[in-house]
Structures are given as C-alpha cells and as structure tokens.
Amino acid sequence: MPQPVSVNVHAQSPASGDASAPLLRLDGITKRFPGVLALDGVSFEVLRGEVHAVCGENGAGKSTLMKVISGQYRPDAGRLEYLGQVCHFDSTAQSEAAGIAIIHQELNLVPHLSVAENVYLAREPRKAWLIDKVRLRKDAQQCLDRLGVDISPDAIVHTLSVAQQQMVEIAKALSLDARVLIMDEPTSSLTDSETSQLFAIIHELKRAGVGIVYISHRLDELAHIVDRVSVLRDGRYVSTDRFCDTSVEKIVAKMVGRSLDDVFPKRTSQPQAEVIFQVKGLSRKGAFHDIGFNLHRGEILGFAGLMGAGRTEVARAIFGADPIDAGEVHLLGKQLTIRSPVDAVRQGLAYLSEDRKHDGLAVKMNVAQNITLAHMEAVSNRAGMIRFDKEQAAAAHYIEALGIRTPSTRQTVRLLSGGNQQKLVISKWLFRESRILFFDEPTRGIDVGAKYAIYQLLDQLAAQGIGVVMISSELPEIMGMTDRIAVFHEGHLVTTLNTRETSQEEVMHYASGRKAAHLS
Structure with missing residues (x-):
C-alpha cells in the first residue's frame, strides 16, 4: 500500500491545470470482508465538471467502492489518486478536509x-x-x-x-x-419536485467544476444529469460508456448479465370477493381523518400520495406504533384491539418499515437470529432456551425459498446488500405466519434485479391468501403491481381506484388535491 501524501486541495482550483485530467482515479481497488470479495481489482475515475454514474445490482460493490474513496474502508490492494497525487484517507474527516464529501444511502x-x-x-x-x-x-x-x-x-x-x-x-x-461529491441513492426518499430541485443543484455544481459520483437504482433519472456511466457486477468492473452512447436497457443487461424483458412480473394472484381486512373511521388529530378501506383475499392494495399525505402514518397507527383517536380494525370479520405493535404481531399483522435498518432489522445480529426474531417461541424449548438446530433450519428454509444471497446463516446482517436485507425482513414476518403485510416503500434503495424478485414475492404472498398493502412513492411501481389504489391527500383517503381502469395522471390529480377540493 502506498504511503499517504498530504493533499493541499486549496492550492489548485477545479478549473486550473489540465482540465481533462481526472480529479479522482482509482486503480485496481480490491476489498475483502469475511466470506465476501466485495471489490476485485476495480478501476474508476471522475473528471472535473462531470456526473459519473455507478450502476450495479445490490452487492455489486458500489457502496463499498464509495466507502473506500471516502476513507471509511481501507482497500486491501490498489491505488487512489486525488488531484494528481497518490494518497489514501483513514477517515471521512480526512476525506472531507481534502474536499471529498459523501451523501450516504444510510442516513x-x-x-x-x-x-x-x-x-x-x-x-x-x-x-x-x-x-x-x-x-x-x-x-x-x-x-x-x-x-x-x-x-x-x-x-x-x-x-x-x-x-x-x-x-x-x-x-x-x-x-x-467539496471538489468531489458522492451521492449514494440521493433521490430514494424524495418527491418529484424535490428531485427536480436536486438536479438543478447538480447542474450548478457541474458548472463550478465539481466532479459528482452518482449512484441510483432509478435508472430513468440518469438521462437528466449523467455524462458517463460505469457498471459493476459481482465486485468487478464491467464497462464505462458515455451515457449518450448507451441506453437503460444496455445498462441493465450489463448489470445483471441478462436482459429483463419486463419490469414487473406477470401477476398470478387474483382478487376475490372475500374481505379479509377492514379499517373503519381511523382518525388521529393532525395526522389523518376518517380513514376506511377494505382488503380482499388475493389482492395487492396500493397506498399512493405525496410526501406527508398520511400513508405511512395510517399504516403505523394500524400496527399500533402510533396512537389513534378513533377507528376500528377488523381481520376476517373480527374486530381487533391493538394498543401496541406487540398486539398487532400477535394478531397476525406485520409492518415492513421504509427504514428497514432502523425499524426492521437488528443489523449487528446474524441472518438466522433476524429471521426468527419475531417468533422466538417457535425455536425455543419449554424452558425458553433457543434450540439452535431449529433456528438454523428455519433460516436455511427462508434463505432458499426467498433466494437470499448470504455466505451463511451466521453472516452479520449489516454486511448484506439492501435487496437481501429486504428479503430478510419479509422472511421474518413469513416465519411469524403473518396474515396482513404492510410494505412501506418495499424497493427503496434496491436494484432492478432485486426489485423484480421482491415484486414476485408480493405476488406469491397475495396468491397464498396473505393480505398485501403496498405503500410506494413510485407511481410506476403502484401501477405495475397493485389491483386497487387508495389515494391519500393531506390526511384524507380521497378515493380508491381500480388500477387497470386508471392512469398515473389521474392518480396524481387526486394526490395533489385537484379532485379533492370538497374535503378542504
């Protein structure tokens, strides 16, 4: 490993010197973790005033590469050059002082x-x-x-x-x-208007000569800002192209090593007449008012609306995570009494939070422990002691059934990719034998290949008679995966639409309040 060199970033303005020379260059970067070769000889560079996208499936090595650049990880092999000098950073404080900033996917x-x-x-x-x-x-x-x-x-x-x-x-x-700005999934939680404002800032930074590394699973947005795109697959470098010389379809094919003919899988579940879950008159002052909906067997019900419309607040209230002032919740015709998430779990409800690392996983524990966490009694003896053979068997079953990519059942969860972490949360609630699943932003921060796998799981759950509610800010996802759409606006459920009889434009009209003025 080369010795670090003190980099005086203020001695050279972004526009001075050879404008074509890279601000940042990585050569042969390799990084290993226990049981995982995260990066295998990756080379990469960022020019002044360019937005350089890094694409790849979850687990391809994108975030690991960014953490090497920003000083969070020290590479096992390879060289980093910044402003023409060989260097390395031992912390984010060092990289920030030198002029490299990172916006993390994990807040x-x-x-x-x-x-x-x-x-x-x-x-x-x-x-x-x-x-x-x-x-x-x-x-x-x-x-x-x-x-x-x-x-x-x-x-x-x-x-x-x-x-x-x-x-x-x-x-x-x-x-x-910063001279180099790394953006790791910066728009994953943003509305369309916030995303547009961010893109305007990115264009301003480009004009100032800042080099931007941009990671996003929303490939369609790359056309608005990206100059070049590099693809990683399984920790290895695949290619770099000018964005104008490639296409989203070609990028996806390089990412996954195959073409994806359809964005969404063909639905196998069919909504039935039987109502398995019902909410009546749910209200909490200042958050939402008089919310009511039905969920049918075999159906995927979508919750759509702008940020702050009340979708997540309603789901959390049903799950007992937040209080309510009024309302009833019925499962299979029986009214439930839910004062806390413990009550909800015991009665067959599950909520998969949009912030899976904070609310859905124990990231310092291993895969097997996370899968069985919500149903410990099923892997314990009469004395309450964990039967590790049962725990391992349960974990192995769901790893195979959901296609979770992990070196072993003992792998620490924080080392898994986002898509595999999401499958892990789903496994936890399936092991609990939950009857109703609320998925809040189920594909946030997940690549296109893993998204497809999650969509297939949702369809399979609905086909098995499990109630599925999908909360999503991505309208194409809502349109592609649901049977009906409950549209929220400022704490009101303003309408419920049949997905196959509506359009994104109509949903947005309701979500923005244009057809809901009578509620104001």
Whole structure:
C-alpha cells in the first residue's frame, strides 16, 4: 500500500491545470470482508465538471467502492489518486478536509440534534470558545434555501420524515464545498419536485467544476444529469460508456448479465370477493381523518400520495406504533384491539418499515437470529432456551425459498446488500405466519434485479391468501403491481381506484388535491 501524501486541495482550483485530467482515479481497488470479495481489482475515475454514474445490482460493490474513496474502508490492494497525487484517507474527516464529501444511502445524522447542528457537526462557527449559534443557524438556512426545501434549521432531526432527513444530508454535503461529491441513492426518499430541485443543484455544481459520483437504482433519472456511466457486477468492473452512447436497457443487461424483458412480473394472484381486512373511521388529530378501506383475499392494495399525505402514518397507527383517536380494525370479520405493535404481531399483522435498518432489522445480529426474531417461541424449548438446530433450519428454509444471497446463516446482517436485507425482513414476518403485510416503500434503495424478485414475492404472498398493502412513492411501481389504489391527500383517503381502469395522471390529480377540493 502506498504511503499517504498530504493533499493541499486549496492550492489548485477545479478549473486550473489540465482540465481533462481526472480529479479522482482509482486503480485496481480490491476489498475483502469475511466470506465476501466485495471489490476485485476495480478501476474508476471522475473528471472535473462531470456526473459519473455507478450502476450495479445490490452487492455489486458500489457502496463499498464509495466507502473506500471516502476513507471509511481501507482497500486491501490498489491505488487512489486525488488531484494528481497518490494518497489514501483513514477517515471521512480526512476525506472531507481534502474536499471529498459523501451523501450516504444510510442516513448519517445525529437524531437528537437540530438540523443546523447536523449540517455543521464538528465544524460549527465559533466566537472565541463558544459556538456562534446565530451564524450557525444562518449558514444552515442558506444551505436549505439553496435546496429549496421548507425545513427549519431549528427542527430536531428525529422529528423529520425520512425524505426530510435525506435533504438534510444533502445540505450537509453542500456545506462542505467539496471538489468531489458522492451521492449514494440521493433521490430514494424524495418527491418529484424535490428531485427536480436536486438536479438543478447538480447542474450548478457541474458548472463550478465539481466532479459528482452518482449512484441510483432509478435508472430513468440518469438521462437528466449523467455524462458517463460505469457498471459493476459481482465486485468487478464491467464497462464505462458515455451515457449518450448507451441506453437503460444496455445498462441493465450489463448489470445483471441478462436482459429483463419486463419490469414487473406477470401477476398470478387474483382478487376475490372475500374481505379479509377492514379499517373503519381511523382518525388521529393532525395526522389523518376518517380513514376506511377494505382488503380482499388475493389482492395487492396500493397506498399512493405525496410526501406527508398520511400513508405511512395510517399504516403505523394500524400496527399500533402510533396512537389513534378513533377507528376500528377488523381481520376476517373480527374486530381487533391493538394498543401496541406487540398486539398487532400477535394478531397476525406485520409492518415492513421504509427504514428497514432502523425499524426492521437488528443489523449487528446474524441472518438466522433476524429471521426468527419475531417468533422466538417457535425455536425455543419449554424452558425458553433457543434450540439452535431449529433456528438454523428455519433460516436455511427462508434463505432458499426467498433466494437470499448470504455466505451463511451466521453472516452479520449489516454486511448484506439492501435487496437481501429486504428479503430478510419479509422472511421474518413469513416465519411469524403473518396474515396482513404492510410494505412501506418495499424497493427503496434496491436494484432492478432485486426489485423484480421482491415484486414476485408480493405476488406469491397475495396468491397464498396473505393480505398485501403496498405503500410506494413510485407511481410506476403502484401501477405495475397493485389491483386497487387508495389515494391519500393531506390526511384524507380521497378515493380508491381500480388500477387497470386508471392512469398515473389521474392518480396524481387526486394526490395533489385537484379532485379533492370538497374535503378542504
């Protein structure tokens, strides 16, 4: 490994010197984890003023490569050059000081601090020995204004939605005035308007000579901002092309090693007349009002709406995670009493959160432990001691049934890809024999190949008579996978549409309140 070199990033402006020379170059980067070769001799470069997309399935090595660049991981082999000098970084603090910033797919915020404190964490403006809170708030507000988002710099981060926290991460990166900016799934929780604003910021950064590394599973959005695209598969470099010389179809084929003829699998489940789940008059002041819907056997019901419309809030309330002021929940004709998630789980309900790492998984535990976590009694003896042979057998069954890619049942969950982590959450609730599953943003941060596998699982669950509710911000996903769509607007369920008889345009009309004015 070459010795680190001190890099004086302020001695050379982005526009000076040889404009065609890479800002950043990686040569033969290799990184191993126990049982996994995450990167195998990968080479990659970023030019001044370009957006360079990195594409690949979950587990292809994209995030690992970014963590090598940003100093979170030290490569086992290979060389990194930055501003023409060989170097390496031992921490994100070092890389940030040199001018490389990363916006993580996994949010990296301190939940009990304010937005302003998070944006300038460890870099707070000071008056003598004290933090200059007036300037801190002002500087943070400028970053938020630049993004065009309505978030108070005084807001405590844990009170914000996942999408709002994502915007805080982006504001934090912008505040660093970086030469190289890495964006790992930056739009996964953003609305269309927020995404458009982000793209405007990206174009502004390109004009300023900033090199941007862009990772996204939303391949259709690449056409708006990307100059070149590199593909990784199974930890190996496949190709680099100018985006104008390739296509999404060719990129996908390189990613998965095969063509995907259809984005969504052919549905095998058929909705039946029997109502298996019913909600009546569900209300909570300030969040949602008089929510009612039915779910039929064999049906996938979609929840659509803009951010803050109340979709997730309703699902959490049904699951007992948040309180309600009024309303009834019925399963197979029987009214349920749900005061907590424990009550919901015992009565056959499951909720797969949009933030799977925080709410759905114990990421420091292993695969087998996570699969059996919600149904420990099934793998324990009469004395309450875990039967490890039963735990292993249960884990092995779901690993095979759901196609979870893991070296073993003992693999630590945080080392799995996003798609495999999502399958793990599903396995947990299937082992619990849940009757109703709420999937909140089920394919967030998941590549196209893994998405297809998740869609197939949803269809199979519905075909088995399990009730499936899909909450998604991606309208094509809602249109491609559901039988009916419940559309939310400002805490009201304004209409329920038959998917095959409607369009994305009609759904958006209702979601934006244009056909729901009578509720205001």
